[in-house]
Amino acid sequence: MIEIVHLKKSFGEKQVLKDVSLNIPKGKTTCILGGSGSGKSTLIKCLIGLLEATSGQILVDGRDITKIKSEVKLAAVRRRFGYLFQEGALFDSMTVGENVTFGLKYLTDAPSSDYPRIIREKLALVGLKEDVAKLNPSELSGGMKKRVSLARVLAVEPEVILYDEPTTGLDPIMSDIISDLIIELKAKLGVTSVVITHDMHSAFKIADYIAFLYEGNILLYGTPQDFRNTDNPYVKQFVTGSSKGPIHMKLRAE
Ligand SMILES: Nc1ncnc2c1ncn2[C@@H]1O[C@H](COP(=O)(O)OP(=O)(O)OP(=O)(O)O)[C@@H](O)[C@H]1O
Numbered sequence: 001m002i003e004i005v006h007l008k009k010s011f012g013e014k015q016v017l018k019d020v021s022l023n024i025p026k027g028k029t030t031c032i033l034g035g036s037g038s039g040k041s042t043l044i045k046c047l048i049g050l051l052e053a054t055s056g057q058i059l060v061d062g063r064d065i066t067k068i069k070s071e072v073k074l075a076a077v078r079r080r081f082g083y084l085f086q087e088g089a090l091f092d093s094m095t096v097g098e099n100v101t102f103g104l105k106y107l108t109d110a111p112s113s114d115y116p117r118i119i120r121e122k123l124a125l126v127g128l129k130e131d132v133a134k135l136n137p138s139e140l141s142g143g144m145k146k147r148v149s150l151a152r153v154l155a156v157e158p159e160v161i162l163y164d165e166p167t168t169g170l171d172p173i174m175s176d177i178i179s180d181l182i183i184e185l186k187a188k189l190g191v192t193s194v195v196i197t198h199d200m201h202s203a204f205k206i207a208d209y210i211a212f213l214y215e216g217n218i219l220l221y222g223t224p225q226d227f228r229n230t231d232n233p234y235v236k237q238f239v240t241g242s243s244k245g246p247i248h249m250k251l252r253a254e
C-alpha cells in the first residue's frame with residue numbers, strides 16, 4: 001500500500017535518512033526498530049507529509065505524495081492516516097468524550113448527533129466503558145490515556161495507523177494489553193499499521209514484518225523469525241539489548 005523508494009532526508013549538513021526503501025503492505029503490521037536518533041520519527045513524519053523529503057519517493061497506492069504541492073490534496077492523503085503521538089497529546093481542558101470526537105468536526109462530515117454513538121463505539125474498541133467519556137485526562141492512568149488517544153485516532157476511521165512508541169512508559173502488563181489491542185484492531189478493522197518501537201517483546205508479538213533502521217539505512221527487513229535467526233551483529237545486539245557489540249552508544253553530555 002505504501003512504497004518508500006530511495007528516500008533521503010537531511011537537516012542542513014546532517015543526513016538522517018541516507019537511502020531508505022521499504023514496502024508497507026496493506027492490512028499488515030510493520031514495526032520500525034532502531035536506536036535513539038536513528039531517524040524513526042523523521043521517517044514517519046515524511047510519510048504523513050509533516051516533513052518534506054530531500055529526495056526519493058513515497059508512493060501511496062501508486063501515487064507519489066512527495067510531488068503533491070496542493071495543501072488540499074495533501075490533506076486528503078493525510079486524512080487516510082491516523083497518528084498516535086508518543087505522549088498521547090490529549091487536551092487536558094476537555095473531557096475524554098470531547099477528546100475522542102475532537103477531529104470529527106474538521107476531518108469528517110459526521111453530524112454532532114452521531115458523536116455519542118461514536119464515543120461509545122470507539123471507547124469499546126479500545127476496551128473502555130462509556131462512563132470514561134465524562135472523565136478528564138488528568139483522572140486517567142497512563143495506559144488509559146494511551147487507549148483514549150487511540151480511540152481518538154480511530155474516530156476518524158483511518159486506513160493506516162502510525163503508532164509512535166505505543167508501549168513506552170507503560171508497565172509490562174499494560175504494554176502487553178496495548179500490543180494485543182494493536183493485533184485486535186488489525187483483525188477487526190483490517191487497518192495497516194506502522195509501529196515505531198524499542199520494545200522487542202511487543203515487536204515480536206505484533207509484527208508481520210520488521211525493519212531495523214541504523215545510521216540512516218535499513219540494515220535488516222524481514223519477519224520476526226528472520227530477526228530471531230539473524231547473524232547480523234548489529235541487529236543481534238539490539239534484539240538482545242546488550243551493551244557489548246558493534247553498536248556504540250554516543251554518551252551525550254547535556
Ligand atoms: N526538525 C529537525 N531539525 C534538525 N534536526 C532534526 C530535526 N528532526 C530530527 N532531527 C535530527 O535527526 C536525527 C533523527 O531524529 P529522529 O527524531 O527521527 O530520531 P528517532 O529515531 O525518532 O529517535 P528517538 O528514538 O529518540 O525518538 C536526530 O539526530 C535529530 O537531532
Ligand SMILES: [Mg+2]
Nearest residue numbers: 037040041042
Ligand atoms: Mg522518535
